[in-house]
Each structure stands twice: as C-alpha cells, then as structure tokens.
Amino acid sequence: MVSDEEADVVVIGSGMGGLAAARTIAQFGGKRVLVLEQHYTLGGMTHEFSRAGRYRFGTGLHYMSASAGPFLGFMTDGRAQLSPLPDDYDAMHFPEFEFAVPATKERFRARLKERFPAEADAIDGFFRTTRWAMAGLAARNVFASFPAGVRKAGAPIVERLFPSTFRSLRDQVSRSFHDPRLRAVLAARWGLYGTPPASSAFGYHAAVPLTFFMEGTAHPVGGPQELNRVVLEILQRYGVVLRSRQRVHEVVVEGGKVAGVDVEDTATGRRYRVRTDTVVSAAGVRNTYRLIGKSHELTELPEERSAVMLFLGLNRSPAEFGLRGENHWFMPDLDEYDSIHRPPGEGTLYVSFASLNNPAARFHTVELLELVDPKVVDQWRGTPENDRPDSYRKFKDELTGRLIARLDARWPGFRETIAFAELATPLSFETYQHSVLGSFYGLAATPQRLRSARAGCRTPVKGLVVAGQDAWGSGVVGALAGGLMAANAVLKPRQLGTMWQAIRSCAVARDSATPWEGYLRVAGIEVLTPTVRRIRFEPLDGDTMPFAFAAGQYVKVALPVAVEPIERSYSICSSPGESGFVEIAVKHEPDGLGSGFLHEELEAGLALRVSGPHGEFTWDPGTEADTLLLIAGGVGITPLMSVLLAAADAGHTGRIVLLASYRTEDEVLFGPEIAALRSRLPGLAVSIFVTEREGRIGLDELRPHVGLTTRVHLCGPAPMMQDLIGRLTELGVPREAIHTEAFVSGRSKETRREKAHAIAVAAAAAGVTEFMIGTVGSAPAFPCSPGQTVLDAANAVGVALPQSCGEGACGTCRVRVLSGAYETDDRGMFSADELAAGWRLACQTLPTEDLVIGQ
Incomplete structure (x- = not known):
C-alpha cells in the first residue's frame, strides 16, 4: 500500500451529513479536509438521475420542512429556495376513511379534534407528550456526541427524564387514545424514518412527522440536486477536496487511534493510503464498524428495513387527475403490524409528485416508495449487477405492475399517462447508496438504538466519529444534523462556540460584488419581431427582485435543454429602476440550442436558474460626457x-x-x-x-x-x-x-472548448506539460497548462489582469500579445489596427507555445 497523501481530516461519504461535517471542520477548525465518495456522483441522497433524456428523479429527498431551518440555511448560505406544497400536504388513505394533514401544528390539532371530538383532551395531552419526546431525542443525540464518560453518566438520566422518547410508537398511541382510527392517523407516516410502529421509538416519530413537518412542507426549487450543487460550491470555497469513485477499504487503527484510511480509486484501480488522525464516517454505523473490523459489536441492534422505489415519467400533468402536489399515503390496514407483513407492492405506499412542486421541472414525474424487508431479494443477492437472472427481471416487472395498478385504482386512467417506469430494489440501494442490505434510512429507529453506545456519533476508536443519519435521525436534514454532531466531537470548545453561533444566527450577508444566483420565474413572453422575443423574469417569492443592476449589464441563464443545463448570457433590456422584474430580449439564432429553447419551448411559469448582474458595459446617469x-x-x-x-x-x-x-x-x-x-x-x-x-x-x-x-x-x-x-x-x-x-453564443463556447482540447492533446503528444507566459516589466512569468486560457492561467497563480465576464462579452481583459503562437477569438472587440498591434482578449486566448504579453 502506497502512503503518499496526508490530510488533517478525511470524511468518508458525501451525503449531507458528510458534507456538513466537512464544511464546519474546514470553516471553524481551519483543517485540510478530504471527502471520499464511493459513488460516481457526489451528494448522497440529494443527487438526481435522469432517464429518457427528459425525466429527472430524486433519490432520497421528497419533501422537507417549509422553513428549512437553521441547519439547511447555514449549509446553503441562505441560498436554498423552497417551493411550498399545498396546505393539505399529506393525504392519507385508510380502508374505511381518509385524513389530510394540514400545515401548522395548530390546524392539525384542530382537525384531529373535529374528526375525533370524544378524544379532544387526549389529543392535547398527546401533543404535550410529543414535545417532551422530541426534547428527549435531542438531548440523547447531543449527549451521544460527547466523550464516553459524559455519555455513560448522561444516558440513564435522559431516559429517566424523557421516558416517552424511548417507548415504542405503538405503545405511546395505545396509551394516549381509545379510537383505533385516531391511533392509525397519528401512527401513520412512519415511512418518513423507516421503522414500523411496533418497533420504532416514539422520539423519532415525534421528531419527524409530528414536529419537523408541522409548519408546512416544501420541495427544493430546481430539485434536490440544486441543494447539492450549492453546498458543493460552498465547500470548494473553504478548500475542501472532493473526490468521487473512491472506495475506502479500511480505516487504519494503530494503538487504538486512527492512523489513516486505505483507499481504492475505482476509476483507475489505484490503491493508496491517506495518513490522518481524524476520520469522519458518513457511511453509516454498520459500514463504519466493518471498516475497523468490529461489525460483531452491533449484534444488539435490530435489522433495518430497505425499500423499493418506482420512478415514473409521465406524458401529461398529474394535475389532470385533481392532484396539486400533495403526497399520498396508502395504508391497506389500520394496524401497521398487518401491513408490513403483506407481500411487496401491497403494503404501505408513499406517492409523491415532485414535478408539481418544483417550478423548474419541465417534465412530470412521480415517485413511489414502499419500505420492505431486504430479504425479499435474498435469492439474487451476490449476482452481477448487470447480469441478474431473468427471475429478477420478472420480480421487478410484476412488482411494478402491482404498484401502477394501485395508482390506477385511485385515479382511473393514470396508467395511460405513464411514458417511463423504472423500479429500484434493495439491491439498487446496496449498489448506489452502498448501504448494508439496502438500508434506506440507516440504523432502525428503535429504543435499542437510543440505548446503544455504538449507535451514535462516537466510536471506540480515538479520532473516528460517525456523521449522517445514524448520528441524529432520518432524512437529509437529519443527516445534516448528524454531520454537525460529528463536528461537535472533532472541534475544540472555542471553535464550537463560533460554529453554533453562526448556525443559530444563519445571518448570511450577500457580498454586493458577487453576482446573485438562484431561480426566477418566467412571467411573460412577448414577440417583438419574427426572430426576437422579450422574456420577463420575476421573483419566486415577494415583489422585489433579489438583485439590482446597472444599465448595460447582463444575466446568465441556465437552460434545461438537455440532461445537464447549458448556460447562456443575455443583456438586460429593462430599466435598472424597475425592482419587480428584469427583462431580456433574445434573437432566435439558426441552429442555436439556447435561443431555440427560449423561442420554441419556453412557457410562462417555468423557473430558470439565473445569475447576475454581470459585466462592465455600464452607464451611470452621473457620467460626464458632452x-x-x-x-x-x-x-x-x-x-x-x-x-x-x-x-x-x-x-x-x-x-x-x-x-x-x-x-x-x-x-x-x-x-x-x-x-x-x-x-x-x-x-x-x-x-x-x-x-x-x-x-x-x-x-x-x-x-x-x-x-x-x-x-x-x-x-x-x-x-x-x-x-x-x-x-x-x-x-x-x-x-x-x-x-x-459582444454576445456570447453557445457555438463560440463549444468551439473554444474544442480548441482547448485539441491543444491539450497535441501538447501531451509532444511531451509538453506547460507553456510560460512572460510579462513586460518586473512581473515574473507564470505557467499556463495546455488548453488553459491566458486569463485562467493568470488567475490560478494570482497574477492580476483586468477582467469581468470571463466570456469575451465585455472586452475588459485586453492584453497585448507581443510574441508567441496562440488560438483566439477576438469577438469584434478590436479594430483592424488594434488586432495588427497584437491586442487580444485574455479570456479567449489559448497559447500553443510560450507567450510574452503586455497591457
């Protein structure tokens, strides 16, 4: 094993828990943090995948608290944009009756009393118990992040003070109510954390469906991957190194302390060791103990449930069936104990309509989830992923048919809208989530877990801590909280004080020099000429645009024309004094991918990701000129x-x-x-x-x-x-x-990328690893990698060149090339005489040999 790297902290797994730990430790501890992810995509269960060139599906985040809370606000620097679900956000269908859960705890309580008036006093008592159980879960989890001595002393005190936290959900609702229908309503939605009522600890139920979602729910604008994109961008700002396709085989322990991790780069097969004295594992408790050879110490913990998920792409909107974006829960029995013993496809079923809640979604999708015993796929476990027996395909096809039949029974004709279907089984989650037996939510949310010294943030190995769902609770935000618990165990007390103050305040002042980035809604489209359209953007929330601009500036717009959006720049044609909207005018270019979408496919109401303002082609009314x-x-x-x-x-x-x-x-x-x-x-x-x-x-x-x-x-x-x-x-x-x-077309960007690639290939073939760029005067020469622009090379080493857009639209980065060969695009920014004198745009100039430049 080659020992050729060092890091202050290694984080295993790039789910929200791992990323939260990485950010806080880097930001408040000043540590060099390396994140290793076994999947080819970073972000854990916030990542998305696409199918059929049009449908995008989330893998784990379906909805969340409408307030997002301080944790998510901190992780996204306040940039998370959420689209609220309908007021009645969870519609529950029982065999003999239905119940819709409204936003806010007060309305939920009032509706329960209206439906079950005989138990009004018991309902009030139940909500008091819920608050107490939630407090007990928080206390237990915080204690679990402390050293062993504090944990050992505090654990029995927490259980004595908060007994309801440790009771089973079934026990608690049975103690609280007589009416079996009321018990069923309040015990339902255990699918949000994955453990049935007979086994789950009431503390977890109190935390998730009965507290976290009680102030309304929302879906991320742009989908879960938008949260992932923003968080990863912020982490890079703090110097966190992120690597995908890195399988950690062992956490190296020497003398009871972490000494490093042994890693395989699965893309190349290279094996290497990273020396470190601190490892944060966001891979789950079971995987973590396997990495230190102590899986046997977890036998006291009950097995977890896995899931099947059906992803559907539709050719029509679900709104045609009266759906507004609410989630639907189908409970085949009042007693969940009966439901969990039904065959796959016939148990409790959760259905979400993410595309109705995401104003940036172009095509409609549906996601169905049923929690199942992972043993349902035991006969195919161990078979090659891409070569499973026909019996596995038959199992999936039959299960898909049963699930679709349930939708069609509820909404007749729904089957005809389905244009795409794909089923994920526990084997899928084992492969992509790398969870033990496809465990969807991590450790089972049971009283045994709450009492276990092994189920939490700390481990017996000094320097090894756990982040993610197993360090706090289920879901993306629960995993995020688990990441903060890991930071609690790693950072020094003074650093922790600063961290928690920053999280509580969640005060993120946007730097006015940094362009705003987020989603705006297309509010209107107007035809100006046969080839030009004016497009108006308005804020998603409120009446005021989130940024101001100067006359002459432009915005960048991400256009969803393919699996990955393309970015195009468009000048603003509206007045800087207008605070309620911003407008652009776009010409339909022949074969233009971006302009073609804006002219032929864009519809009012769609949200597009916009950044701005950009550019220095500006004029101020106070500017002096005759x-x-x-x-x-x-x-x-x-x-x-x-x-x-x-x-x-x-x-x-x-x-x-x-x-x-x-x-x-x-x-x-x-x-x-x-x-x-x-x-x-x-x-x-x-x-x-x-x-x-x-x-x-x-x-x-x-x-x-x-x-x-x-x-x-x-x-x-x-x-x-x-x-x-x-x-x-x-x-x-x-x-x-x-x-x-100048206007930047997609073709010009693509041409530059093609030129850069060709230059890099030619240089590699010639054994050239870098060109040198000399400057007139005393400034030292600086290196430029083949395929890199002069501007990018200068920025990489801190050489100051004038710049603004980086795209050749503004002409700010003028440099004079005095000698050397290069490829370039001047964008019409210079006269013929200036071109003859060597003036070029640094952001468009690709050296093909050593250069000398001046300004």
Whole structure:
C-alpha cells in the first residue's frame, strides 16, 4: 500500500451529513479536509438521475420542512429556495376513511379534534407528550456526541427524564387514545424514518412527522440536486477536496487511534493510503464498524428495513387527475403490524409528485416508495449487477405492475399517462447508496438504538466519529444534523462556540460584488419581431427582485435543454429602476440550442436558474460626457435600451444619440419604446438604419456626433464592431471612451472548448506539460497548462489582469500579445489596427507555445 497523501481530516461519504461535517471542520477548525465518495456522483441522497433524456428523479429527498431551518440555511448560505406544497400536504388513505394533514401544528390539532371530538383532551395531552419526546431525542443525540464518560453518566438520566422518547410508537398511541382510527392517523407516516410502529421509538416519530413537518412542507426549487450543487460550491470555497469513485477499504487503527484510511480509486484501480488522525464516517454505523473490523459489536441492534422505489415519467400533468402536489399515503390496514407483513407492492405506499412542486421541472414525474424487508431479494443477492437472472427481471416487472395498478385504482386512467417506469430494489440501494442490505434510512429507529453506545456519533476508536443519519435521525436534514454532531466531537470548545453561533444566527450577508444566483420565474413572453422575443423574469417569492443592476449589464441563464443545463448570457433590456422584474430580449439564432429553447419551448411559469448582474458595459446617469453615443447592430440594442431607460428615469437632459442598424425593416426593435422615450429625454436623437435600403453606418453618419468628449457604447455583430471601432478612432474618439459589448453564443463556447482540447492533446503528444507566459516589466512569468486560457492561467497563480465576464462579452481583459503562437477569438472587440498591434482578449486566448504579453 502506497502512503503518499496526508490530510488533517478525511470524511468518508458525501451525503449531507458528510458534507456538513466537512464544511464546519474546514470553516471553524481551519483543517485540510478530504471527502471520499464511493459513488460516481457526489451528494448522497440529494443527487438526481435522469432517464429518457427528459425525466429527472430524486433519490432520497421528497419533501422537507417549509422553513428549512437553521441547519439547511447555514449549509446553503441562505441560498436554498423552497417551493411550498399545498396546505393539505399529506393525504392519507385508510380502508374505511381518509385524513389530510394540514400545515401548522395548530390546524392539525384542530382537525384531529373535529374528526375525533370524544378524544379532544387526549389529543392535547398527546401533543404535550410529543414535545417532551422530541426534547428527549435531542438531548440523547447531543449527549451521544460527547466523550464516553459524559455519555455513560448522561444516558440513564435522559431516559429517566424523557421516558416517552424511548417507548415504542405503538405503545405511546395505545396509551394516549381509545379510537383505533385516531391511533392509525397519528401512527401513520412512519415511512418518513423507516421503522414500523411496533418497533420504532416514539422520539423519532415525534421528531419527524409530528414536529419537523408541522409548519408546512416544501420541495427544493430546481430539485434536490440544486441543494447539492450549492453546498458543493460552498465547500470548494473553504478548500475542501472532493473526490468521487473512491472506495475506502479500511480505516487504519494503530494503538487504538486512527492512523489513516486505505483507499481504492475505482476509476483507475489505484490503491493508496491517506495518513490522518481524524476520520469522519458518513457511511453509516454498520459500514463504519466493518471498516475497523468490529461489525460483531452491533449484534444488539435490530435489522433495518430497505425499500423499493418506482420512478415514473409521465406524458401529461398529474394535475389532470385533481392532484396539486400533495403526497399520498396508502395504508391497506389500520394496524401497521398487518401491513408490513403483506407481500411487496401491497403494503404501505408513499406517492409523491415532485414535478408539481418544483417550478423548474419541465417534465412530470412521480415517485413511489414502499419500505420492505431486504430479504425479499435474498435469492439474487451476490449476482452481477448487470447480469441478474431473468427471475429478477420478472420480480421487478410484476412488482411494478402491482404498484401502477394501485395508482390506477385511485385515479382511473393514470396508467395511460405513464411514458417511463423504472423500479429500484434493495439491491439498487446496496449498489448506489452502498448501504448494508439496502438500508434506506440507516440504523432502525428503535429504543435499542437510543440505548446503544455504538449507535451514535462516537466510536471506540480515538479520532473516528460517525456523521449522517445514524448520528441524529432520518432524512437529509437529519443527516445534516448528524454531520454537525460529528463536528461537535472533532472541534475544540472555542471553535464550537463560533460554529453554533453562526448556525443559530444563519445571518448570511450577500457580498454586493458577487453576482446573485438562484431561480426566477418566467412571467411573460412577448414577440417583438419574427426572430426576437422579450422574456420577463420575476421573483419566486415577494415583489422585489433579489438583485439590482446597472444599465448595460447582463444575466446568465441556465437552460434545461438537455440532461445537464447549458448556460447562456443575455443583456438586460429593462430599466435598472424597475425592482419587480428584469427583462431580456433574445434573437432566435439558426441552429442555436439556447435561443431555440427560449423561442420554441419556453412557457410562462417555468423557473430558470439565473445569475447576475454581470459585466462592465455600464452607464451611470452621473457620467460626464458632452455626448453619449449609443451604436447598436440588430439585437445589440438590448443593453442600450436599459441605458436609455435609466437616463429617462434619472431625468437626464444631456445629449444622447442612438444609431441603430438592422438588416431589414422587420428586424427593427423597440420602436414603440423608443418613440415613448423621446418625450422623456429632450436631448435624444435617434437614427435607424435599414442596411438593405440605406447601407451601413459609416464615417459620414458618425462624424456629426463624435468628438474628444464623446462617450461611445457599441454593441452588435463582431464585423460591425471591428469596423466601427476603427472608424471612431479615425474620427478622434479616444479608445478608452469606446465601450463595447459582444454576445456570447453557445457555438463560440463549444468551439473554444474544442480548441482547448485539441491543444491539450497535441501538447501531451509532444511531451509538453506547460507553456510560460512572460510579462513586460518586473512581473515574473507564470505557467499556463495546455488548453488553459491566458486569463485562467493568470488567475490560478494570482497574477492580476483586468477582467469581468470571463466570456469575451465585455472586452475588459485586453492584453497585448507581443510574441508567441496562440488560438483566439477576438469577438469584434478590436479594430483592424488594434488586432495588427497584437491586442487580444485574455479570456479567449489559448497559447500553443510560450507567450510574452503586455497591457
């Protein structure tokens, strides 16, 4: 075994528990943290998968508390956007009656009393017991994160003070109520943590369905993977190293202390050891004890249940059946003891309609979950994943049929809407979740678990702690809390004080210099010309946009045109003074993937991920200039409309000249808006050029409007911009007074990636590992990897170059290449003379040999 790496802390598993531990230990402990994930996708049960090129499915997060709570707020820096489920968010179907769970504990209690008036006093008493049981679970879990001496002394005290926490759920509802239907309602939804009422500890039931979900529920906007994306992005900011396809075979223990981990990179087969004295295992207690050779110490803990999940893709909306996004629970018996002994497909069934609750979902999906005994797939356990016997396929097909039949019985005709179906079994969870026997929720939520010294955050090995669901409770947020318990066991007391203060306050002030990123709703689509549409975005919540912008800036929009979204940049054409919405205008480019989606498929109501504002092609009403000359070619007028609106809102009285050029009369944009602006801008002069009739903008058209004090904003096609930069310079306009903006197409980005790949391949074949970029003056040369742009190489080593967008849209990162060969795209940002002098965009320039640059 090669011992070639070191880390302060190694985290095994990248579920929310592992990531929470990694962030807090890195942020508040200042540690170098390495996260090792056995799956090819990071994020644990927050990751998603796609099928049939259109359907996206979550793997473990179906809904959560509408408030998200301080834990999730901390982990996402307040960036989590949640879409509320309907008020009656859980519809329960029993053999003889139905009951819908409403948002808020007060309404739930009132509805229970209305349906079961004879037990009104008992219902009040039950909710008091619930609060006490929840407090007992929290106390037990916090004690479990303390050293052995404190745990041993505190455990019996907690059980004496909070006896209801340790009772079975079945016992507690039997003590509290006489009516079997009321018992069934309050014992239902144990599927949220996975242990049936006869076995589960009431503390877990009190925590999840009876407390955590009582203030309403929600679904992440963009799906569970959006939480995962944000969290991973934040972790990288704290220097956490994240690796997928890394199978940990052993936690190395020397003298009762952690000494390292032995790892296999399953992508390459390489085996290596990471030396460390601290390991946080988010792989579950059973896997953790296996890694130290002590699985036998867990025999006291009951076996866990696994699950089958059916993923359905629909060709129509479930709303056609009267569904609004609420979850549905189908209980075949009042007594869950009978239900859990039914064959797979006939027990308690949970059905969720995530696509109805996710405003960013383009296609409709349904997810069904039934908790089952993992032994139902024993006969196929150990067979190759991709070569299971036909009997396994038959088992899955028959089970799929039974589950779909239950949906069709409830909503006749539902079967006909199903365009895709895939069933996951306990073997699926063993493979992808790497859980023991496909355990879906980790350790069984039983009284035995609460009393066990092995079921929690601490282990007998110094330096080895457990995070995730087994360190607190079930679900993604429960796993997150377990990660914080792991941090509780690793960090020093002073560091813990800072950590908990940060979590409680959850005060995250957005840096105004950092673009906002999140989801906005498409509120309107307007056809401006045969090839241009104006699209309005509004906030998902409230009336105020989450960011302000300056006239001339742009936004980046993630477009769901494929399995992974593509990002495109679009200038803002609305006024910076408008706080309720932001608008862009998009031209339909031939074969344009992004513009094709926005023109042909986009519908009002869809939420798209947007970041902004970006760019320095800006104008402020206080800017000094005798003349503001705005020159647009085609859809290049988009950012200039924002400038005109800003000027009008500010009561600007100075001279503004707009020269706008279009190929044909049909392509002229914003005619009515510009006409209306004439009355608000007394100094505005407008000239529209239709090139098929009047030709292009030339020296004669420019000469009356330019001088040494003219400020120019120029945006349009690259050839036009290159030509006009030269003409403006010829007329004496200082180069620094000419501000340019270019549009970034998907094809240009893809071309740059292709060029970068080709350069990297050619360099590797020639044995070249890096190029050197020298600079004029005293600054040292810096390395550039083949396929890397000059700007990326400079940023990697801290060499300061002017920059803004990184895409070639703004022209800020101008550098002069004095020698050396390269590939580039100038985007029309320079005149012919400037190009001849070597001026290029650092963000578009790919060296093919050593370069010397200047500024």
